[in-house]
Amino acid sequence: xxxxxFTGLPEPDGATAAGSVIGRLxxxxxxxxxxxxxxxxxxxxxxxxxxxxxxxxxAFLFLSRQPPWRTLRRVAMMDGxxxxxxxxxxxxxxxxxxxELWGLTxxxxxxxxxxxxxxxxxxxxxxxxxxxxxxxxxxxGHALHALRCPTTLIHLLMFTIxxxxxxxxxxxRLREAMKVRGFRPASNWHSYRSLGYLVGMxxxxxxxxxxxxxxxxxxxxxxxxLLLPHPFHLTAADAAFAVGLxxxxxxxxxxxxxxx
Amino acid sequence: xxxxxxxxxxxxxxxxxxxxAGGIAMGLRTLTLERIPTAGVLSAAFFVASLIHVPIxxxxxxxxxxxxxxxxxGWAAFPALFVGLVLQAVFFGxxxxxxxxxxxxxxxxxxxxxxxxxxxxxxxxxxxxxAVWAGIGGAFAIAATAGFVGLSLALTGEEYLPAVGFVxxxxxxxxxxxxxxxxxxVLLVRQAKPELFAPGGVRx
Numbered sequence: 189x190x191x192x193x194f195t196g197l198p199e200p201d202g203a204t205a206a207g208s209v210i211g212r213l214x215x216x217x218x219x220x221x222x223x224x225x226x227x228x229x230x231x232x233x234x235x236x237x238x239x240x241x242x243x244x245x246x247a248f249l250f251l252s253r254q255p256p257w258r259t260l261r262r263v264a265m266m267d268g269x270x271x272x273x274x275x276x277x278x279x280x281x282x283x284x285x286x287x288e289l290w291g292l293t294x295x296x297x298x299x300x301x302x303x304x305x306x307x308x309x310x311x312x313x314x315x316x317x318x319x320x321x322x323x324x325x326x327x328x329g330h331a332l333h334a335l336r337c338p339t340t341l342i343h344l345l346m347f348t349i350x351x352x353x354x355x356x357x358x359x360x361r362l363r364e365a366m367k368v369r370g371f372r373p374a375s376n377w378h379s380y381r382s383l384g385y386l387v388g389m390x391x392x393x394x395x396x397x398x399x400x401x402x403x404x405x406x407x408x409x410x411x412x413x414l415l416l417p418h419p420f421h422l423t424a425a426d427a428a429f430a431v432g433l434x435x436x437x438x439x440x441x442x443x444x445x446x447x448x
Numbered sequence: 449x450x451x452x453x454x455x456x457x458x459x460x461x462x463x464x465x466x467x468x469a470g471g472i473a474m475g476l477r478t479l480t481l482e483r484i485p486t487a488g489v490l491s492a493a494f495f496v497a498s499l500i501h502v503p504i505x506x507x508x509x510x511x512x513x514x515x516x517x518x519x520x521x522g523w524a525a526f527p528a529l530f531v532g533l534v535l536q537a538v539f540f541g542x543x544x545x546x547x548x549x550x551x552x553x554x555x556x557x558x559x560x561x562x563x564x565x566x567x568x569x570x571x572x573x574x575x576x577x578x579a580v581w582a583g584i585g586g587a588f589a590i591a592a593t594a595g596f597v598g599l600s601l602a603l604t605g606e607e608y609l610p611a612v613g614f615v616x617x618x619x620x621x622x623x624x625x626x627x628x629x630x631x632x633x634v635l636l637v638r639q640a641k642p643e644l645f646a647p648g649g650v651r652x
Contacts, residue, residue, distance in 0.1 A: 226453065312454070325539070340479050355489070380629060383500065385632055394489045395489070
């Protein structure tokens with residue numbers, strides 16, 4: 189308890205899925221495709237269509253060659269967080285009674301609603317993690333810049349990506365220093381004061397570091413223009429993926445309207 | 449607390465996205481070239497700090513520190529926390545994509561409010577009094593976040609009302625821990641780097 193549960197943001201420019209089918213697609217296309225897919229899935233209401241959407245996301249996972257168990261474990265962690273909300277729904281949505289538990293009646297509509305939310309959330313987050321999460325964080329920044337996101341926001345994103353690793357190292361060093369002095373976190377005033385000072389120290393050091401970074405950037409004549417090391421190109425494979433994805437989205441929506 | 453895709457009604461999702469776009473625009477206006485490194489490094493610092501687990505009783509909570517982010521960043525807390533939530537969703541699978549707007553608003557708006565309400569109170573007066581105000585501010589930010597999360601759910605439908613009560617209840621220990629830690633963090637920052645909280649200081 190109290191340690192950093194942090195399996196790590198991928199290295200800023202460490203490509204994670206370079207050789208896979210999805211890794212070869214244009215990052216801009218992967219972002220736009222994920223948005224289209226997410227909006228489509230959120231709009232679905234039949235459970236069969238939602239199950240198909242989950243299957244499509246699993247196919248993305250397979251095509252992206254992301255480590256499947258690690259990715260699915262993270263999705264399962266999210267499910268853990270929303271579980272309490274989902275188990276309440278059958279008892280709070282009015283409708284036809286489905287079953288009784290400890291004197292409370294669960295409605296069919298409520299059960300459907302809970303399953304619907306769980307399927308939607310899983311399909312979208314899995315598509316996001318496999319289509320976008322499989323690119324290097326710095327590539328995400330470049331692709332968002334190419335998609336006309338505000339330059340200042342991209343600057344901020346790139347700085348954050350770059351310095352999460354540095355500050356994580358700093359945090360672990362400070363934590364180590366506390367540990368060798370016998371600090372063991374518990375629920376007491378001493379622990380809270382020490383951890384508060386730790387946070388404060390991290391912020392002070394972060395700001396000192398930012399001042400040095402700014403000096404270094406000025407010294408090299410930084411003018412606020414972002415340089416893109418990898419200009420993106422759309423290829424035939426991108427076009428095929430785009431057509432395929434549109435067909436899938438259209439199919440899901442069509443299926444949804446027919447089934448309902 | 450993160451809300452996931454599919455849980456909220458479309459009007460709530462759209463309102464959240466529009467409000468967040470406005471907040472980010474406000475924040476980006478305050479970020480000149482000179483202030484981007486500070487905001488970026490602080491954004492990374494808050495990302496790392498939010499992964500610290502603090503023991504409380506038999507369990508532990510992870511920090512959010514949005515109150516502290518608002519005190520140090522002002523409106524720039526909006527883009528900074530947005531960036532953090534994007535990275536969390538994309539690489540860790542926390543939260544969702546279509547609900548990014550709502551989730552950002554629920555965390556960043558309390559941050560900005562904390563900065564506006566408590567920033568001056570902390571800067572004026574002694575270091576210890578400032579720390580006490582910072583603690584109240586840190587707890588207020590969590591309470592407001594719980595309030596906004598509850599509001600997002602309540603506006604979606606009546607069926608969520610019991611869950612809203614649960615959200616408030618679950619946030620009480622987080623409020624206490626965040627308040628105490630924010631107070632001590634500000635106490636240290638004001639002693640180590642007093643210009644940060646000085647009136648008209650280097651707030652990015």
